[in-house]
Structures are given as structure tokens and as C-alpha cells.
Amino acid sequence: MVKIAVAGGSGNVAQEIIDVLVATGRHEILILSRKDIPTESTPGITWIKANYEDTESLTQILQGVHTVLSFVSEQESQSSPFQKNLIDAAIKAGVKRFAPSEWATSGTQQLSWYAYKKYIRGYLEEVNKKGKVLEYTLFQPGLFVNYFTRPYKSTKHIHQMEIMIDFENRRAIIIDGSEDAKITLTAVQDLANVVSKAIDYEGEWPVVGGIHGTTISIGDFIKLGEKVRGGPFTVEKVTKEEFEKGDWETSWVPRIDHPSIPVDQVDIFSRVGVAGILLGISAGAFKVSDAWNRLLPDYEFVQAQGFLEEAWEGKP
Numbered sequence: 001m002v003k004i005a006v007a008g009g010s011g012n013v014a015q016e017i018i019d020v021l022v023a024t025g026r027h028e029i030l031i032l033s034r035k036d037i038p039t040e041s042t043p044g045i046t047w048i049k050a051n052y053e054d055t056e057s058l059t060q061i062l063q064g065v066h067t068v069l070s071f072v073s074e075q076e077s078q079s080s081p082f083q084k085n086l087i088d089a090a091i092k093a094g095v096k097r098f099a100p101s102e103w104a105t106s107g108t109q110q111l112s113w114y115a116y117k118k119y120i121r122g123y124l125e126e127v128n129k130k131g132k133v134l135e136y137t138l139f140q141p142g143l144f145v146n147y148f149t150r151p152y153k154s155t156k157h158i159h160q161m162e163i164m165i166d167f168e169n170r171r172a173i174i175i176d177g178s179e180d181a182k183i184t185l186t187a188v189q190d191l192a193n194v195v196s197k198a199i200d201y202e203g204e205w206p207v208v209g210g211i212h213g214t215t216i217s218i219g220d221f222i223k224l225g226e227k228v229r230g231g232p233f234t235v236e237k238v239t240k241e242e243f244e245k246g247d248w249e250t251s252w253v254p255r256i257d258h259p260s261i262p263v264d265q266v267d268i269f270s271r272v273g274v275a276g277i278l279l280g281i282s283a284g285a286f287k288v289s290d291a292w293n294r295l296l297p298d299y300e301f302v303q304a305q306g307f308l309e310e311a312w313e314g315k316p
Contacts, residue, residue: 003028003064004199005095007050007086008071010035012259013103013188015157017069018045020192027199032061052082058089065090067097067199073116073260074101080116084123091127091134097205098136100124103191106140106210107285110276113269137198137209140288141191142184145213145304148225149311155188162254164274165222167312170229172222173250175278176237179219182287186213187302194292194299201295210289214304218281221304228308240282243275 004021006014009031021027022044032050041047051057052072062068068090074080083101090098100120108114127133148167150160165172175181194211216224222233242248256273257266280286293301 001026001028002066002199003030005030005032005062005065005068006071007032007052007068007083008073008101009033009047011071011073012157012159013191014069014071016155016188017192017195019156020196021199024196030061030065052085055085055089055092058086059092062089062093062095065093065095067099068095069099069195070101071103072101075113075116075260078115078119080119080123083116083120087120087123087127087134096135097199098124098134099139099195099209100136102138102140102209104140105142105280105285106208106288107280107283109283109285110279111285112272112276135205137205137207139191139195139198139209139211139292141186141188141211141213142215142286142288143186144188144191145185145302145307146188148185148308152311152315154307154311158188159257159259161256161258164254164278165218165225165233166254167225167229167308170225170231171234171236171252172225173236173238173252173254173274173278174218174222175243175282176239178240178278178282179217181218181282182215182284183218183221183281184210184212184215184286184288185221185304186211186288187307190301194296197296197299198292203295206291206295208289208291210291210293212288212290212293213301215287216304224305224308228305228312238278240279243279246271246275248275 004027010033029045031047037047072083108118124136146154146158147163236250238248256270261269
């Protein structure tokens with residue numbers, strides 16, 4: 001049994017992982033949040049309202065903590081001051097393991113809103129440059145396959161945004177000529193289970209912690225969608241240059257209403273996000289390694305085809 005601190009623990013992905021950790025009954029869980037503390041709490045969980053601008057108070061909070069899982073989102077600041085302070089506090093408090101706020105892609109190219117992730121990768125490298133000070137892993141599952149069951153829930157907490165391959169309406173937007181670009185699709189349930197197993201893992205964490213469900217080309221994934229949904233998809237193709245210039249036009253624009261995006265900015269970000277994600281896919285940012293698969297050979301990962309066939313069976 002160890003003490004785990006979850007920073008930004010009120011987020012969707014964090015809640016999926018917390019549920020699994022609580023179910024094990026093996027760990028003490030401390031949730032740090034900038035929001036007000038809930039009036040009702042789950043047994044085994046302690047909530048603390050945290051000030052990420054105050055390294056000293058964070059250091060006190062992290063006393064006795066073995067592992068920190070960060071879900072702090074800092075799109076507004078490329079230098080990620082809150083996470084940097086959290087790392088500094090973890091080191092001062094003697095924390096053994098740290099997982100920065102990754103939970104997505106292997107690369108950040110074309111994904112401007114992930115600049116803070118790139119900065120923190122560099123900062124963690126720097127703190128360990130002269131010798132290991134803090135063990136860490138970058139948990140990277142690629143895209144959650146759960147997004148593609150929208151509007152039907154396939155997970156308790158994940159908010160299902162509209163995405164460029166729309167199974168419900170049998171349509172897709174892709175970059176012209178990108179059919180061979182690869183994406184990794186992983187169930188959020190697998191991510192949560194792997195994180196739980198990683199906390200108990202006795203070996204050293206890999207720096208690049210890819211979690212691999214299914215890796216498939218865009219073209220083959222659309223074909224899979226057509227098989228699962230029982231009919232052809234309408235595929236709109238936009239050139240890479242049009243996405244880069246921002247002057248692309250399609251018959252629909254996926255609404256990327258992630259909880260971290262202010263409501264009044266969703267429409268603007270949706271166009272930026274669609275272009276960035278598709279350019280990122282083309283650049284290989286959504287293809288991740290199988291590092292944790294190899295370290296956990298007895299764990300059976302969900303495959304995209306079976307998952308989606310089950311989710312869409314009998315649906316109109």
C-alpha cells in the first residue's frame with residue numbers, strides 16, 4: 001500500500017483512473033484540486049484544495065506521498081508553471097514516482113495546445129540530467145476508442161467529443177493522401193488498469209510509457225467503421241496546405257467541446273483542433289509505443305474492432 005497524490009483529480013480521465021485505484025482498496029489516495037472540495041467524499045479518498053503557485057505548501061501536502069499522477073491542464077501557459085512547481089515540490093518531499101499530464105499523444109507536433117506537455121518533458125529530462133532525482137513515465141494511450149461510440153456511452157466519465165471519423169453519421173474528414181497515416185486506439189478502461197498496475201510494478205518505469213490497444217491506418221479504420229456500421233462513410237478530403245492556412249471548408253465541423261475549453265471558445269477552437277489533430281495524425285503524433293504492453297505481458301488489451309462491434313450492435 002502506498003500513498004498516491006492525484007493532481008487535477010476532478011477531470012474526466014483522472015476520475016476513470018481514481019475509480020480503478022479505489023476499487024483495488026490497496027492505496028491511500030489524495031486528490032489535489034483547484035476547485036472547492038466536494039461535500040461528499042468516497043472512502044479511501046482525501047480531497048485537498050491546492051495552490052499550485054505555492055511550492056512550499058505543495059511540498060507539505062506531498063509529504064509521505066509515493067506516486068504523483070498529474071492531470072493538470074495548462075493550455076494557457078506554454079511554460080507550465082503549475083506542473084513545474086508540482087515537480088519541484090515532489091522532489092523536495094521525496095516522492096518516488098511522477099506521471100506528468102500526458103494521457104494522449106506521443107508527439108506534440110501540430111498540437112499547439114499541448115505545448116505545455118512538451119515543456120514538461122524537457123523539464124523532467126533536465127532535473128534528471130546529472131542523475132536520477134525523480135522516476136517518471138509519460139503515459140501515452142493515443143486516442144481513446146471510446147470517442148467512437150458517441151452518442152452511446154462506453155465509459156463512466158469520459159466526455160465524448162465529436163471527432164473527425166463520425167460513426168454515428170457515417171462520415172469522416174481526413175487529409176487528402178493521409179489514408180496510410182497510423183493512429184493508436186486504446187480503451188480508457190485499459191489506460192486506467194495499466195496505471196493501477198504501474199503503481200504496483202516493482203521495476204523501473206519506462207520514460208516513454210506507451211499503452212497500445214490497436215494501431216491502424218486511417219484508411220483501414222474508415223473501412224472498419226463501414227463494416228461496423230453496415231454502410232459506406234461519406235469521406236471529405238482536405239489538403240494539408242488548406243488545413244495549415246486555416247481556410248478549409250467542409251460540410252460539417254466536429255464540435256470539440258472538451259471540458260477544459262471555455263464554452264465561448266468552443267466554435268473557434270473546433271476549427272483549430274480539427275486541423276491540428278489531422279495534421280498531428282499525419283505527422284505520426286497519435287501513434288504510440290507498446291512499452292507498458294511489454295512490461296505487463298499477462299494483461300489482455302481491448303482491440304478496437306471487437307470493442308466497436310459490441311458498442312454498435314443493434315444501434316440504428
